[in-house]
Structure formats: structure tokens, C-alpha cells
Amino acid sequence: MTSALEVTSLTVRVGDRALLDGVSLTVQQGEWLTVIGPNGAGKTTLVHAAAGLRGIDGGTVTLSGHDLKGLKDRARASLVAYVPQSPVVPEGMSVAEYVLLGRVAHRPLLRAETPHDRAVVGAVLSRLELDGLAQRSVHTLSGGERQRAVVARALVQEAPLLVLDEPTTGLDLRHQLEVLEVVAEERRSRHIAVVSTLHDLTLAGRFADRLCLLDAGRIVRCGAPAEVLTEATLRTHYGVEVTVVDVDGTPVVVPGPRARG
Amino acid sequence: MSPASRGARPGSALRAWHVLAAAAFACVAALVGLSVGAVHVPIAAILGDIAWRIHIGRDHLGGQPMGQVDSVIVWTLRAPRVVLGLLVGGTLAVAGGAYQGVFRNPLADPYLLGIAAGAGLGATIAIVVIGGGANTPGVTPIFAFAGALVAVVATWLVAGRGATGPTTLILAGIAVASMFAAVQTLLQQSSSLAVRNVYYWLLGSLAGATWSGIASVVPYMVVSVAVCISSARLLDVLSVGELESASLGLPVVAVRTIVIAAASLGAAAAVAAAGLIGFVGIVVPHAVRLLVGVSYRRILVLSMFGGAGFLVLADVLARIAVPDAELPIGVVTAILGVPFFVLVLHVRRLRLR
Numbered sequence: 001m002t003s004a005l006e007v008t009s010l011t012v013r014v015g016d017r018a019l020l021d022g023v024s025l026t027v028q029q030g031e032w033l034t035v036i037g038p039n040g041a042g043k044t045t046l047v048h049a050a051a052g053l054r055g056i057d058g059g060t061v062t063l064s065g066h067d068l069k070g071l072k073d074r075a076r077a078s079l080v081a082y083v084p085q086s087p088v089v090p091e092g093m094s095v096a097e098y099v100l101l102g103r104v105a106h107r108p109l110l111r112a113e114t115p116h117d118r119a120v121v122g123a124v125l126s127r128l129e130l131d132g133l134a135q136r137s138v139h140t141l142s143g144g145e146r147q148r149a150v151v152a153r154a155l156v157q158e159a160p161l162l163v164l165d166e167p168t169t170g171l172d173l174r175h176q177l178e179v180l181e182v183v184a185e186e187r188r189s190r191h192i193a194v195v196s197t198l199h200d201l202t203l204a205g206r207f208a209d210r211l212c213l214l215d216a217g218r219i220v221r222c223g224a225p226a227e228v229l230t231e232a233t234l235r236t237h238y239g240v241e242v243t244v245v246d247v248d249g250t251p252v253v254v255p256g257p258r259a260r261g
Numbered sequence: 262m263s264p265a266s267r268g269a270r271p272g273s274a275l276r277a278w279h280v281l282a283a284a285a286f287a288c289v290a291a292l293v294g295l296s297v298g299a300v301h302v303p304i305a306a307i308l309g310d311i312a313w314r315i316h317i318g319r320d321h322l323g324g325q326p327m328g329q330v331d332s333v334i335v336w337t338l339r340a341p342r343v344v345l346g347l348l349v350g351g352t353l354a355v356a357g358g359a360y361q362g363v364f365r366n367p368l369a370d371p372y373l374l375g376i377a378a379g380a381g382l383g384a385t386i387a388i389v390v391i392g393g394g395a396n397t398p399g400v401t402p403i404f405a406f407a408g409a410l411v412a413v414v415a416t417w418l419v420a421g422r423g424a425t426g427p428t429t430l431i432l433a434g435i436a437v438a439s440m441f442a443a444v445q446t447l448l449q450q451s452s453s454l455a456v457r458n459v460y461y462w463l464l465g466s467l468a469g470a471t472w473s474g475i476a477s478v479v480p481y482m483v484v485s486v487a488v489c490i491s492s493a494r495l496l497d498v499l500s501v502g503e504l505e506s507a508s509l510g511l512p513v514v515a516v517r518t519i520v521i522a523a524a525s526l527g528a529a530a531a532v533a534a535a536g537l538i539g540f541v542g543i544v545v546p547h548a549v550r551l552l553v554g555v556s557y558r559r560i561l562v563l564s565m566f567g568g569a570g571f572l573v574l575a576d577v578l579a580r581i582a583v584p585d586a587e588l589p590i591g592v593v594t595a596i597l598g599v600p601f602f603v604l605v606l607h608v609r610r611l612r613l614r
Contacts, residue, residue, distance in 0.1 A: 053508055077510030088502035092555035097273045101498055105510030110491055157509070 002065035003028050004161040004193030005050055005080075011058035012045050012217075019045045021217040022059070029160060032187055032194040034208035036201060036228070038238050041214040043197040044085065044165055050195060051082040051163045064160050077105035081154035083164040087146070089139045095149050096134040099125060102156035117156075124155045128182055144175030151182055162186070164196040168203065176200070180207050201253040205229050213237060226251050231258075273497065273556040275563075283566035287347065290570035294343035295335050297577050302331045310335070345470035346576045347569040349531045350541055352482040354568020356524040356531070357542025358549075358560050359489040362496030363520050364427045371528035371542040374434040374521070375412035378441035380532040383408020385445045385459050394454040396462055398469065402478075402533040405462075409529035412437055413521075426503060427517070464589035465536030467576050478530040485527025489561055492520050496557040538591050541568050544598040548605045571598070 005027040012020040019042045027033045035043050048054040050061055052068045061068040063079040071079070081102070090098070103117040125131045128148050133141065138149055147167060154162055164183065168176040184207060187194050198204040204211060205225030212222040215237045221228050229251040234242045241257035296304045310332065312324025327335065356371040364373070387404035388396055420433035449456045495516045498506045507513045531538070545568040546560050553559045575593040582588055 048504075051508055053504055073507065073512045074510035077508065080508075082505070082508035084505055084508075088500075088505055090500040090555065093500065094273075097497075097556075098501075101501060101506075101509055104498055104506075109495060109511075112494070153509075 006062040009059035013057045018217050027193045030191040032208045033210045034204045035197045035212050037214035042217045047165045051080050052076045074105040080161045081157040081159040083154045085165040087150045098138045099152045102153040120156050124152045128152050147179050161193045205251050283563045287566040287570040290573040294573040295339050341470040342467045346467050346573040349535045350572025351565040351569035352527040352531045353541040354545035354564040355486045355489050356528040358546035358564045359524040362557050374416045375437040376409040376528050378438035379408040379412025380405040382441045382445045385448050388458050389448050389455045394452045396458045406529050406533035413525040463537050465538040465591040478534045481526050481530035485523045488523035493557040493561045540594040540598045544602050551605045
């Protein structure tokens with residue numbers, strides 16, 4: 001089986017500085033991989049490169065067996081869907097129209113949407129419990145609702161790989177969980193692969209099969225959450241003392257040194 | 262049908278009654294344009310004459326021909342002017358709307374990328390160098406058209422192929438416009454006659470409309486409007502920004518290039534035909550946006566009719582506002598456009614409450 005995403009020796013430079021330096025990773029169909037790392041480690045660059053949204057200076061990115069280099073925009077958009085960290089919210093556009101934008105890749109550019117496109121949008125809106133909001137303007141939605149609409153737009157692309165850049169930014173705890181649960185449920189039921197970046201290490205460990213820790217443009221460790229989220233690793237790469245507690249098999253990262261005594 | 266699938270329609274699709282209403286506005290404006298002037302010819306008489314000219318067997322649809330003098334006034338003198346007004350107004354409004362979509366900036370106008378300065382320089386060269394200070398009909402428009410296109414291409418080249426976004430293009434447009442304006446000023450130093458003729462020409466007028474002049478600009482305008490309107494759906498996608506629309510599969514650079522090229526071609530043809538007429542390209546798409554929403558599928562088609570009718574009405578005012586004289590039409594578009602815009606803005610605000 002071809003993997004949903006294969007990144008080999010990926011290098012991205014700006015001037016002399018390497019934002020990514022020989023990054024390699026593979027994400028299987030149905031797998032959830034979360035990239036963690038301190039600010040400036042190159043997480044967003046990696047996500048953008050994997051989604052074909054920026055040029056690369058070395059290495060290859062392969063989406064479901066297709067080299068990204070040879071892919072046209074629409075072919076690429078049917079292999080990878082992207083959820084941005086801070087989406088542009090167009091004023092005056094309804095949720096239904098906004099989500100329908102995700103179907104661009106599925107028809108000739110100048111063609112109107114088909115009944116099938118609308119059916120796909122309708123199905124995703126109801127799975128994400130957005131059907132009641134279909135006629136609302138996107139910019140009047142609350143943060144959590146808006147983020148679900150953005151995820152819905154990515155899901156109607158029906159791509160085998162979903163890439164999310166910090167999808168929980170600015171959300172309260174309940175809405176953070178809600179968005180991640182939606183993605184988890186879609187992954188289970190549709191068997192799509194998920195690559196995300198997340199700042200919250202505990203959430204990262206809870207929702208991903210595998211974590212990759214990125215520091216200064218290199219992957220320093222990849223593995224199951226419990227293997228990556230260790231006190232020693234985090235101290236080295238984040239430069240702070242943390243305490244990792246095991247709660248029913250999930251590592252919980254508590255900032256600050258272990259209490260003495 | 263689920264509520265959501267029904268929900269994908271309102272707010273974006275063009276509706277028949279929108280188009281009918283907008284087309285009716287343009288038709289009424291055209292009739293007023295044919296009717297009003299130094300000699301008033303009643304609209305009923307014009308309609309009767311049109312009906313009479315439509316032969317179906319021997320039936321003239323109950324119409325009656327106009328008198329010969331009226332016929333010359335309406336069909337020989339006013340008709341080219343009205344047709345040119347419809348064409349220039351429609352093209353400028355569509356080009357303005359398209360620019361606003363490409364740059365995702367509501368303040369973009371058709372002259373953004375140096376077209377005004379380019380046309381100005383072209384016209385100046387024609388008047389100073391070719392005409393020896395005088396305006397040569399038939400030559401000045403060609404130079405203005407060429408100058409406008411040269412300016413846009415120069416802007417494109419200055420920004421560079423790897424231009425990271427529209428901001429670079431806008432900055433390049435400002436640089437090119439300043440350069441062209443400086444050269445224009447330099448050339449104008451030669452004579453005060455030239456200065457007067459250049460400004461007179463640039464201020465804009467539909468007075469010089471002829472059928473042959475119209476025939477020479479129509480192809481560019483038709484191509485421009487057709488390309489812009491068929492790209493409306495893509496401009497809607499572009500409203501989520503460059504990065505996101507690229508992630509959705511939109512070939513952003515190609516779309517931007519094609520739409521800018523088409524809109525610029527139309528604007529250049531409009532300037533060549535009627536001089537620099539400001540405000541139509543901004544105020545008309547905005548009024549349409551405030552009335553029917555943000556989708557370019559609506560904005561562009563309706564702006565075409567709206568701009569066409571608006572400019573013809575502005576021209577009527579330019580003809581009759583001051584007895585025995587004509588105002589520059591650009592002055593009228595601003596004087597007429599601003600209060601109208603304010604009105605629409607307030608109506609909209611009340612409705613939102």
C-alpha cells in the first residue's frame with residue numbers, strides 16, 4: 001500500500017538559513033502524526049511543504065505515490081487538504097458557500113458546482129453538526145464553529161491526507177477537544193491520514209498515533225507519544241523543566257520541575 | 262434535499278431577476294440618453310420609431326417613424342454617444358470589480374497598475390510629437406491605448422515574475438505611474454497649447470463618439486468583459502486568500518495574470534475611447550456589492566449593466582447641466598456617484614440593523 005505522505009531529505013532554505021534540514025518522514029493511510037517542537041523549529045514550514053504550498057530546495061514530497069513536483073494544483077488538492085492556522089474569513093459568505101469552496105479541485109475550473117458537490121457538502125455539514133448554521137455568514141460564527149467550518153471545507157476535498165496547522169489556536173478547552181474529536185472521527189470512519197502541528201503537548205500525545213519532535217529544522221525524535229514526551233527530551237529541546245505524568249497510559253506534560261519530597 | 266444542499270445556493274448564484282432589473286436600468290438609461298439634450302425627443306416617439314423600424318411582414322408593430330430632424334438627432338448624433346457610454350461604463354465597472362477581486366482590496370480601481378499614467382503619456386506623445394501640440398482624432402486614442410498597455414506590462418515586469426503577492430504589483434504600479442507622469446510633464450514643457458489639449462483629452466468625454474471609433478474598441482472590451490465575467494467563480498475562491506485558494510486547487514498565479522490582463526485590456530480600450538473617467542470602476546461594483554452581496558458571480562455581471570447605465574446618465578447630465586456647454590464626464594461621475602454611494606451605504610446600514 002502506498003503511504004499517504006512520504007517526505008525524503010526535505011530541505012527548505014531562506015537565504016543561508018535552513019528552515020528544514022533533511023527532514024524525512026512517512027505517514028501511512030489512516031495514521032495520525034503530530035509534529036511538535038519549540039517556536040521557530042520549522043513546523044509550519046514542514047506542513048506547508050507537505051501540502052505543496054511552498055517551494056522546496058531539496059528532497060522530495062510524495063502524496064499517495066505521486067511526486068508533488070509533477071502535480072498540477074487541482075490534482076494536488078485532491079490528494080491533500082489543508083487547514084490553516086489563521087484562516088482568512090471572507091465577509092458575507094455563508095457557511096454552505098464557504099465549505100463548497102473545497103470542491104474546486106473536483107470539477108473543471110470554470111464549471112458550476114454539481115448536485116454531487118452539493119450533496120458532499122451537505123453530508124459533511126451534517127456530520128460536523130453544522131447544518132443548522134449553513135446559511136449563517138462565516139464571519140459571524142464563534143471561534144469553535146468557524147474552525148469546524150474550516151475543517152469541513154478541507155473534508156469536502158475528499159483527499160486521503162488532511163494537514164492541519166495548529167487547528168486549536170485561540171479555542172477554549174472544550175472547542176479544542178471538539179475540533180480534534182471531529183478530525184479523529186473522520187480519520188476512523190474514512191481512514192484518512194492526518195498530519196497536524198500542535199503546541200499543546202498533552203493534547204498532541206492524546207490524539208496522535210505518533211509524534212515527531214522537530215527542533216531547528218531537524219527531526220530529533222519520532223515515535224509513540226510516551227517515547228517522545230519524556231522529561232529528558234523535552235528539557236533538551238524546549239529548554240525548560242517539565243514533569244511528565246502517566247494518566248491511564250497517556251503522558252501528561254506538566255510545566256515546571258518535579259515537586260521535591 | 263438536505264437543508265445544507267439547498268443552502269449552497271443563496272447569496273452567491275446570479276438570479277434572473279437581478280439580471281433583468283440591471284438590464285432594464287441600462288435600457289432606461291439608454292432611452293433617456295437618446296431622448297434628452299438640447300432638443301428634447303420624447304421617449305415615446307423613440308420607442309414608436311424603433312417599433313416602426315422592426316418589420317414583421319408589413320406590420321410595423323404599431324409604431325410610427327419620427328420626423329427627419331429628430332431621426333438625425335437621435336440616431337446619427339446621439340446613438341453613437343449612448344452606445345459608447347454603455348460600452349465604456351460597462352467595461353470600466355467590470356474591470357474595477359475584477360481588480361477588486363484579484364487584489365482582494367475594495368479600493369482597487371481599473372487604473373491601479375499604471376493605466377492612467379500610461380494613457381496620459383501615450384496621449385501626450387500623440388499630441389506633442391505627432392500633432393505638434395494639437396489633438397489628432399484617430400491618432401491620440403491609439404497612442405493612449407498603447408501607452409496604457411505598455412504601463413501595465415512595465416508594472417508586471419518591474420514587480421517580477423516571482424512577485425510574492427499583489428502588494429508588490431501595487432507598489433510597482435505606483436513606481437511606473439510616477440515615472441510615466443514625470444516623462445509626460447517633461448514632454449508637456451514644450452508648449453502650453455499641448456498642456457491644454459492633453460488635459461482636455463484626459464478629462465474624458467463621450468462627445469467624439471463615432472461608429473468607426475466604437476468598432477475599433479469593441480473587440481477589446483468584449484474580450485475583457487467576457488474573460489472577467491467567466492472568471493467570477495475563481496475570484497470567489499480567491500476571496501479566502503492566496504495560500505488557502507492554492508490549497509483548494511486554484512492556480513492562483515495563472516488566474517491573477519489572466520484576470521489582470523483582461524481587465525487592463527478593457528480599461529485601456531475604455532480610456533482610449535473616452536479619456537480618463539474615474540469613479541465608475543469603484544462606485545458601481547461597490548453599489549452592486551452592497552445591494553446583492555459579495556459574490557463576484559453577481560457583482561461582475563450586474564456591474565456591467567449598472568456601469569453602462571450609470572455612465573450614460575452621467576453623460577446626459579454632462580450635456581444638460583450647464584446651458585451651451587459640456588462638463589467633463591469625469592466630473593459628473595464623481596458628483597453623481599458620491600451621493601448615490603452614500604445613499605446605498607445608508608440603506609444597507611439600516612437593513613443590517
